Amino acid sequence: MAIGLTHYLVIGGILFTLGLFIVLTRRNAISILMGVELILNSANINYVAFSHFSSGNVEGQIYAIFVIMLAAAEAAIGLAIVLSIFQIFHTIDVEAAETLKE
């Protein structure tokens, strides 16, 4: 079986759905961050797959590397926020952090 564009897109779709599911259902802040990472990686797969199968140049790959870099920065800031939440609320359950509510 030749592996074509569709296979990559399906993998990307599965990763995206899993990531979205985690982000929406988990209450643990670190799990939510991990879900975000999955979503970003599904986008990466799409970038690389489209780039490889359509244009033949490396633009998609370069964007994917940008996304990886952004994901690293996002993880650093995200973890810093999680740490602050933990220091204030003594838990990383995101439902505890709802002092904005009336």
Place this chain on the structure above:
Amino acid sequence: MDHPIQTDYLRWIVLLPLLGAGINGLLGAILQRQFGKRAISFVACTPVVISFLLSIWAFINLLALDPEKRFLIDSLYTWISLGSLNVTVAFWLDPLSVVMILVITGVGGLIHIYSIGYMQEDEAYWRYFAFLNLFTFAMLLLVTADNLLLMFIGWEGVGFCSYALIGFWYRDHVNTRAGNKAFIVNRVGDVGFLLGIFLIYWSLDKAGHGTVTFREIETFVPLIKDLEIWGIGVVTLATLFLFIGAMGKSAQIPLHVWLPDAMQGPTPVSALIHAATMVTAGVYMIARLNFLYSLAPSTLTVIATVGALTAFLSATIGLVQNDIKRVLAYSTVSQLGYMFLAMGAGAYSAGIFHLVTHAFFKACLFLSAGSVIQAMHHEQDMQKMGGLRWRLPYTHLTYLVAGIALAGIPPFAGFFSKDEILWKSFSHGLIFQWALGFAAAGLTAFYIFRQIFLVFYGSPRADPHTQSLVHESPQIMVLPLLILAFLSLIGGSLGVPEVLGGSNRIEHWFEPVFGSPGGHENAPVAMEILLMALSVGIGLFGITLAYLIYLRKTLVADTFSSLAAGVPYRLLFQKYYVDELYQFTFVRGTLFFSRVGAWIDQYIIDFIVDGSAKTTTFISWVNGLFDNYVVDWIVNKIADSTFGAGDKFRKIQTGNINSYLYVVLGAVVLAIIVKLRYSG
């Protein structure tokens, strides 16, 4: 370049431990609850044993070929295909990597079996074996990879498993901190490794043959031999960067600080990862790229000097440590220094020979130490041991054999390999480095026998309760010890030098990889014998000194420690204050920068935010005046309705992240539907 022979079983050597790691890692908790720890041990040990058998098979296959054609390759698929860069996932076996996989699966298999006994009481049994298998996979990947990038994956993989296993008992903060330290110090080295890879690829690409595959680098390296960047040869720069990576992974001064702390992990982990295999990855990498290093003589001098200094300085630290495992840790750092000294002298086969014998006797020492620690109920302070010889007869025997091998007394394994290194560095003209290595040989003999005398001889210093519970380890732990001790005894026969009537088989075995040795045949035989006698002499001297101080007590250790007001002693005991230095510069420095960041955040960013908030308030206030006094009653009507709407909308702002996300998702879906419907 001959085409190597294609095979299809090499992949299983590497992938079987991954399979074990997968099963135990994903289903281990269930397996352990349903079928007990036996199932876990079965899943973990079987793949490693099969890998070992396959490695022997591969070795036999290589042996059947002509020496010049001893290459096996197993290509799986193309991993990266990007412009001029083509990277395949391929496993590659030549005389060098076959020795490595035999050591990894052989010693690794014995340590897996030993762990069954050692970790029996631990609840997280499955997690331990999952990581141990994952480590074996990553290490095998590192040595069989046919290109630098795949090697880097293994390189990072072993680093991760090392971090996870140092902090295995993560409930104790000391352990997690030690894991973090190992990981962070290794990052420093990894930057060097990556820069080295980039530089090699970049310069080869400039020459028209961009590649990261070892065999192709070897073919095309003459093209970049004369290329320079900032006035330094590209090859010199690349090899220096790669050596920084090796310094991190193989704990060479000044990046050695993580290895003694890594002893917080379970003892079999110290034996497998922090003595026999992972820490030798740097040595292997340099041997793998020997064709590159041979073109950079200045890098080789740096390597020899760093190696010799490490061998000497960490041996001096080992003299005064009291923790049984820390002595062995500094000993490992010191012995790795010897291997780098060999690399620096261009004696690659001697270095790998020492790597193999060191894997035997150091793994044996660590596992025996584990047996002692378990017998003493997790006491690691040698001041509280003593007189264990009769209580732990097998452990005593194996410790003694491996200790003599480490001390370099013939005919034990360590003698042949260490002496080969010293001789090669001497005949290569590295007299200063040889002198350091020679002195370190004496120190080595002293500290290992100080340890043996303190632990196994003399009168017991443990409290009577602990002493009464001391017992020999179960058979499943003793058996690997005996096998390793046997290997420490006979391992030297692989490379008996020609002056002693041997044929140095291991050197001939490596000839297809390292080229035939040459240049030192004109060195006088008498000189070689003299040096050999000298190093045996200094070893015996060290042992005698340890005997007089710690067993006969005719010389008192205190006279030495109070020498010059105890300054040298304290310097050694505090490990030359390197940790304190790093604490003061790097750790404090980072904290200082983060405080500066926090200050900027608090006073500058907050000032801007507060300022804009105040401006907004002011504008609202003006607005309010306008509202109140100009169009008061009309606005009031509208405001009332706005207030009503706002009050209703406020309910949406729950502060709950999940409900926000649902709104975002809904909006995105709606936007997509609208887009699809109306855009045609």
